[in-house]
Amino acid sequence: MFNPDDPLAPPEKAFDQPWQAQALALADTMVRAGHFTPNQWAQTLGAALSKSEQDGAPDNAETYYNAVITALEQLTEAHTDITAPQRQVRRAAWEAAYLRTPHGQPVKL
Amino acid sequence: MSTYDPEKAAQIHRDLHTHLPPDPALRVKTLESLVVERGLVQPEIVDAWVEAYSEHIGPKRGAQVVARAWTDPEFKARLMADASEAIKDFGFEGHATGHLKAIENTDTQHNLVVCTLCSCYPFSILGMSPAWYKSSEYRARAVREPRKVLAEFGVTLAKDVSVRAWDSTAEVRYIVIPQRPAGTEGWDQDRLAAIVSRNSMIGTDRDLDTGGE
Incomplete structure (x- = not known):
């Protein structure tokens, strides 16, 4: 229910890119569904951020959200049956789908 | 003068057409x-x-909570005792506010919220956290040198005002209740909520702007 006049709406843009919102939404939904705990999420994200910093990544939103995705990948690998090779196969399938889909049409696997 | 680079031109052409x-x-x-x-x-x-x-969902939710705390002593008492319960009055509970604690600024204490580990934040009442809150610089310095960080946000504290940094975790999140500015006596909650900035509820803002009134 989109309400452009929502008086409580955020006064500024909350996300630079749609995938940033999707990454956090996925993390929060996984936590709330009980696939991993809030503490496991915080620890894993913290470790990913710390590694980015040690690797000399710039201190910006892109680095932050990349760490969010890394943490999500690590936690799904640790707490679900989704493996890294399965991710690689699925990623390749999405890339192929994007490349074969004419511009402007919905991309489907 | 720019030169024509056929390989670069071909790359640009490929990039434009991949849609990846x-x-x-x-x-x-x-x-x-x-x-x-x-x-x-x-x-x-x-x-x-x-x-x-x-x-x-944005920081105006938190601003409503603050404005009510300023005008309703019974609500404020409940908020300070158990913020997670009190915000249920507004229907603002949820996402990462299961263990919410309200901390109040006074004439002699200023409060600053950080998450040194990652980016824990009371999303359901403040919305998405600002980019600086997630930066490693803020996370590292807010606890180590809070006065200096505050000065960079334009907040200069008198010597007799102490600063306490609160480190958020996956278990406990914080909202700062800023001080109600003088000259706002008689204002209703909506008018008060309008002057409560997001940063004041994180603690990187202290003296709220009443719009010159």
């Missing part, structure tokens, strides 16, 4: 399709979250 989303977008899409396929999450819930935090 950026790498992080593909990583998210990959993960989402896998977890949805296995029934680990429902896509409608993910989509609803994105819409809520992009369009509806």
Whole structure:
């Protein structure tokens, strides 16, 4: 229910890119569904951020959200049956789908 | 004068026609399709979250809580005792506010909130956290040199005002209750809520602007 006049709406843009919102939404939904705990999420994200910093990544939103995705990948690998090779196969399938889909049409696997 | 580089031109041509989303977008899409396929999450819930935090949930929720605390002593007592319970009056509970604690600024104490580990934040009442809150610089310095950090935000504290930094965790999140500015006597809650800035509820703002009134 989109309400452009929502008086409580955020006064500024909350996300630079749609995938940033999707990454956090996925993390929060996984936590709330009980696939991993809030503490496991915080620890894993913290470790990913710390590694980015040690690797000399710039201190910006892109680095932050990349760490969010890394943490999500690590936690799904640790707490679900989704493996890294399965991710690689699925990623390749999405890339192929994007490349074969004419511009402007919905991309489907 | 620029020179023609056939390889560069060919690359630009390829890039324009691939339509491939950026790498992080593909990583998210990959993960989402896998977890949805296995029934680990429902896509409608993910989509609803994105819409809520992009369009509806922002710091004005927290501002309403602060304005009520300023005008309703009974609510304020409940808020200070158990903020997670008190915000249920507004229907603002949820996402990461299961263990919310309200901390009050006074004439002699200023409070500053940080998450030194990652980016824990009371999303359901303040919306998405600002970029600086997630930066490693703020996370490292807010505890080590809070006065200096505050000065960079334009907040200069008198010597007799102490600063306490509160380190958020996955278990406990904080909202700062800023001091009600002088000259706002008789204002209703909506008018008061309008002057409560997001940063004042994180603690990187202290003296609220009443718009010259």
